[in-house]
Structure formats: structure tokens, C-alpha cells
Amino acid sequence: MIIVKHELKQSKISFLIWTASIGFLLAICVFLFPEMKGEIEDISGAFASMGSFSAAFGMDKLNFGTLIGFYTIECGNILGLGGAFYASLCAVNILAKEERDKTAEFLLTHPVDRVCVITEKLIAVLIQITAMNLIIYAVSISSMTAIGEKIPWKELHLIHLAYYLLQIELAGICFGISAFMRKGSVGIGLGIAAIMYFLNLIANITKAAKFLKYVTPFGYCEGDNIVTNGSLDGTLVSIGMAIGIAGIIFAYLKYSRKDIQ
Amino acid sequence: MEAIKTNELTKYYGKARGIVSLNLSVEQGESFGFIGPNGAGKSTTIRTLLGLISPTSGSAQILGKDIIKEKKAILQDIGYLPSEALFYPGMKVKDILTLSAHMRKMDCTKEARKLCERLQLDTSRKINELSFGNRKKVAIVCALQSTPKLLILDEPTGGLDPLMQREFFDIIRERNHKGTTIFLSSHVLSEIQRNCTRAAIIREGKMIACNSIDALAKTNAKRVTIHGNVPLSKLDGIRDRVDGGGSVSFLYSGDMDLLLQTLSAGHITDLSVSEPDLEEIFLHYYEKNIQN
Numbered sequence: 011m012i013i014v015k016h017e018l019k020q021s022k023i024s025f026l027i028w029t030a031s032i033g034f035l036l037a038i039c040v041f042l043f044p045e046m047k048g049e050i051e052d053i054s055g056a057f058a059s060m061g062s063f064s065a066a067f068g069m070d071k072l073n074f075g076t077l078i079g080f081y082t083i084e085c086g087n088i089l090g091l092g093g094a095f096y097a098s099l100c101a102v103n104i105l106a107k108e109e110r111d112k113t114a115e116f117l118l119t120h121p122v123d124r125v126c127v128i129t130e131k132l133i134a135v136l137i138q139i140t141a142m143n144l145i146i147y148a149v150s151i152s153s154m155t156a157i158g159e160k161i162p163w164k165e166l167h168l169i170h171l172a173y174y175l176l177q178i179e180l181a182g183i184c185f186g187i188s189a190f191m192r193k194g195s196v197g198i199g200l201g202i203a204a205i206m207y208f209l210n211l212i213a214n215i216t217k218a219a220k221f222l223k224y225v226t227p228f229g230y231c232e233g234d235n236i237v238t239n240g241s242l243d244g245t246l247v248s249i250g251m252a253i254g255i256a257g258i259i260f261a262y263l264k265y266s267r268k269d270i271q
Numbered sequence: 272m273e274a275i276k277t278n279e280l281t282k283y284y285g286k287a288r289g290i291v292s293l294n295l296s297v298e299q300g301e302s303f304g305f306i307g308p309n310g311a312g313k314s315t316t317i318r319t320l321l322g323l324i325s326p327t328s329g330s331a332q333i334l335g336k337d338i339i340k341e342k343k344a345i346l347q348d349i350g351y352l353p354s355e356a357l358f359y360p361g362m363k364v365k366d367i368l369t370l371s372a373h374m375r376k377m378d379c380t381k382e383a384r385k386l387c388e389r390l391q392l393d394t395s396r397k398i399n400e401l402s403f404g405n406r407k408k409v410a411i412v413c414a415l416q417s418t419p420k421l422l423i424l425d426e427p428t429g430g431l432d433p434l435m436q437r438e439f440f441d442i443i444r445e446r447n448h449k450g451t452t453i454f455l456s457s458h459v460l461s462e463i464q465r466n467c468t469r470a471a472i473i474r475e476g477k478m479i480a481c482n483s484i485d486a487l488a489k490t491n492a493k494r495v496t497i498h499g500n501v502p503l504s505k506l507d508g509i510r511d512r513v514d515g516g517g518s519v520s521f522l523y524s525g526d527m528d529l530l531l532q533t534l535s536a537g538h539i540t541d542l543s544v545s546e547p548d549l550e551e552i553f554l555h556y557y558e559k560n561i562q563n
Contacts, residue, residue: 121343
């Protein structure tokens with residue numbers, strides 16, 4: 011686990027910045043709820059009647075006046091986008107950076123299997139994503155407790171689980187891409203996360219584009235569906251996990267035979 | 272058992288040539304030089320031996336082990352000094368040395384301390400703060416601290432000042448006397464001449480000569496320097512002619528009788544005939560290979 015420890019040390023600052031930023035924004039959002047709740051009757055009607063815009067963000071089905079409705083719409087976007095960006099960046103860099111920074115020669119001329127390097131780097135990515143989600147989950151619960159609201163445990167668990175799975179899927183895809191890259195992978199990581207987010211918005215707006223739900227992991231993170239059904243969409247999650255695992259398999263296949271420059 | 276043995280080792284990068292049918296044999300305990308200009312295939316050979324790139328065809332063994340099937344075991348016995356020493360930014364020298372030792376599952380603290388003292392390397396400094404030469408010292412300690420059986424050195428002295436170069440080669444010689452095999456790749460021919468017993472010359476991916484340094488130096492060519500006036504126009508086999516200050520110097524690989532007859536017909540105040548140095552031999556092999 012030497013490489014895991016090394017990777018965690020190397021990405022400590024990035025981890026702290028992303029976790030603190032997402033956690034801070036999430037907490038601020040939750041602390042805004044009591045104030046928003048008083049005015050919600052005036053604005054919830056307006057939020058729900060903005061046509062495609064409301065549909066795109068699931069505001070047509072959720073009640074903005076409840077904590078879980080408010081949390082799903084407002085905090086969901088922060089957690090969804092922030093988490094997606096972090097997971098993608100983390101994974102898309104992890105293999106490619108060795109060649110980009112020309113440290114691959116140092117790492118791979120030591121007696122460590124390439125498969126072992128890939129596995130330990132994957133574990134490092136998963137640890138970072140898991141740790142970030144646990145901290146953010148704790149921040150979320152603490153904030154809800156602090157404002158004195160009753161915590162909707164089941165829905166909260168499901169929403170956080172959905173976003174965790176989304177990050178795992180994106181990390182898997184980006185991990186696969188990382189194995190093929192030699193430099194400049196940051197843009198690709200951010201781009202993939204952003205494209206997936208917008209694909210879901212398009213799928214929400216147009217019926218003809220509903221099939222995109224099967225492509226983007228944001229499809230199974232729709233708060234309105236999770237709250238309404240009380241569960242995640244098993245089919246979408248399964249497809250998403252299969253895509254993520256495929257990315258990881260590609261990483262093993264490519265990087266274990268790659269010519270290092 | 273050879274320390275390094277390659278059999279028809281070939282590497283192409285797409286259509287671009289890396290190395291072609293390389294047959295190299297380095298005995299255990301010897302100090303072997305690998306000579307060639309930039310782009311000749313030296314680094315490709317080293318990177319293939321280290322498993323950083325896969326050969327297109329052919330095979331190679333290091334210390335009797337196959338470079339593909341037993342890569343991990345091979346790397347445990349190799350110390351590698353790259354031409355460009357790059358490390359993880361933000362890390363301290365001591366952390367890099369510890370990371371390197373831990374990846375070998377060894378405790379190299381004692382040996383690392385000795386080497387750092389000899390190379391005057393401050394281990395408390397961060398990698399980003401180090402000059403190119405000091406980064407090279409870190410790479411040297413990383414390569415040597417595990418006392419490997421085989422040392423692969425790729426352009427090892429780049430960035431080191433002359434005193435440090437001397438200290439470095441002292442350490443290398445000590446290791447060699449203790450049985451470590453040295454594979455020294457360089458285009459600084461004097462380094463090879465001083466520190467190796469055998470050498471191979473590589474050109475455009477192919478090995479064009481491989482022999483002991485003494486045998487390589489014993490070519491037909493001699494360096495002839497004449498002070499005086501001698502008509503050389505009828506003499507075949509003259510290369511690398513330099514005229515100046517009443518003297519003429521050239522490499523001669525033609526008929527010796529003819530040379531002596533020509534010299535006796537002229538007016539000579541001073542004459543020297545010497546073995547060419549490795550630099551000249553290197554050029555000789557290169558030119559011969561081009562003609563062939």
C-alpha cells in the first residue's frame with residue numbers, strides 16, 4: 011500500500027480544498043432553508059411553473075417548502091456538480107500525471123508490477139471519493155441538526171448514495187481515459203463531468219432525449235424520482251456501474267502494456 | 272550467466288526505428304560502456320531492458336531472467352540512474368529516498384546516509400528547490416542505496432560539477448570492485464574510456480562494434496602529426512586532416528610502407544605517430560559504417 015499512501019499524501023491539498031468547498035457551500039445552503047421556508051409559499055409556485063426550466067432541475071415535482079425538496083434541488087446541484095468534477099479530476103489525473111510530470115520513469119523502474127500500480131492508484135481514488143462523501147454527509151447532517159429540522163434519513167441516504175455512485179462511475183470512466191493520456195488530462199475530466207450534467211438537463215427537457223438518462227450518471231441522481239419512489243432506479247444504476255467498471259478494465263488493459271515515454 | 276543478454280532485440284515506434292536486431296552481451300561484474308550519439312537507440316535499449324517499453328521482437332535477459340516475464344524480480348536487482356532526474360514536486364529529498372527504498376521493501380537508511388555525505392546532498396530540502404545537479408545526486412542515491420547487482424547509468428554526469436563527477440565515478444568503481452555490473456550509456460567518450468573495460472557502439476539502432484576498450488582503440492588508423500613539409504597528395508587513406516602552424520595532423524589507415532616512403536621524400540622537423548583516442552575511433556566506426 012506504499013503507492014496508496016504516496017498518492018494520498020500527494021493529493022492531500024486538493025482533497026481538502028474540494029471537500030471544504032463543497033461542504034461549506036452545502037452547509038450554507040442548508041442554513042438558508044429556515045429563512046427560505048417562510049417565503050416559500052410565494053416562490054414555490056413560481057419555481058414550479060417555469061416550464062422546461064423547472065423540469066430540467068426537477069422543480070416541477072418537488073416541494074421547495076420541505077427540507078428534502080429544498081435540499082434535493084439546491085444542495086443536489088452543489089453535491090452533484092462539485093462531486094462529479096472532483097471525482098473526474100482525481101481519476102483522470104492519477105495515471106496520466108506520471109508521464110506528464112515525467113515521474114513514470116522513477117515509479118516504474120522500481121520493483122512494482124504495473125497491475126499493482128494501477129490497483130493502488132485506483133484504491134487511492136476510491137478512498138478520496140469515499141472520504142469526501144463521508145465528510146460531506148457528516149456536514150450535511152450536522153447542518154440539518156443545527157437548524158433544528160427533522161432529518162429525512164431515508165431520502166438523505168438515498169440522495170447521497172446516488173451521488174456517491176455517480177462519482178464512482180465518473181471516476182471509473184476517467185480512470186480508463188487516464189491510462190490512454192500522456193498529458194493535459196484535466197480538461198477532459200472536467201469536460202466529461204460537465205457534458206454528463208448537461209445531457210441530463212437535456213433528457214429532462216425533451217421527451218425525445220429521454221434515452222440520455224441511460225448514458226449519464228446524473229440520470230439516477232434525480233432527486234424528484236428518488237424522493238417520490240423511495241429508491242434508486244436499479245436499471246440506471248446497473249448500467250452506470252457497468253460503464254464505470256468498463257472504464258477500470260480498459261485502464262488495466264491499456265496501462266499494463268503501455269509504452270511509457 | 273550474463274548480466275545483460277539481448278537476442279535480436281528490436282523496437283519500432285510505429286514505423287520509426289528504435290533499435291534493430293540488437294545482440295548485446297554484458298558479463299556479470301564487468302563495466303560496460305554503451306556509446307552512441309543522440310537518437311542512436313541508447314535510451315530505447317535501456318527503456319526496453321527496464322520494461323518501460325515493450326520490444327517489437329526479440330528477447331532479453333537480465334541476470335538470467337526474462338525482461339517481460341520476470342520484470343519485477345529484475346527491477347529488484349537493478350539500480351537505474353536516468354539522464355533526466357525528475358521527482359514528485361513538493362516532496363523532501365529524504366521522503367523520496369524513503370519512498371524509493373520502501374518500493375524495494377528495503378531499509379536503506381545507512382547506505383543512503385553514506386552516499387548523501389559523499390555527494391554532499393542535503394536531504395531536508397524540497398525537490399523543487401534543488402538545481403539540476405542536486406536532483407541528479409538524488410537520483411544517484413536512489414539508484415545506489417539498495418546496493419543493486421546491476422547499475423544502469425544513462426548519461427550519468429549531466430549537471431554534476433567536475434569534483435562531483437570524480438566522486439561519483441569513485442563510488443561506481445568501488446561498487447564495480449565489489450562485484451556490481453556497470454552498464455554506462457554515454458556520448459562522453461572519455462567517461463567510457465576511463466571507466467569501462469568493454470564497450471559497444473550503436474548507430475541508427477544497430478550495434479556496429481563491440482569489444483574491449485583496448486581492442487576498439489587498436490584500429491588500423493593512426494594519428495600522424497608532422498612538422499615540416501611533406502607532399503601528401505599521393506597518399507590514400509587520409510582522414511580528418513588538420514593543417515596549421517607549419518604542421519599537419521591526420522588519421523591514416525592506408526599502407527604503412529607508402530606512408531614511410533612519402534614521409535622520407537619530404538622535409539620533416541618533428542613527427543609523431545600515436546593511437547587515436549576513443550573520440551576518433553568512434554568517428555572512424557561511424558564513417559566506416561556509412562561507407563558500408
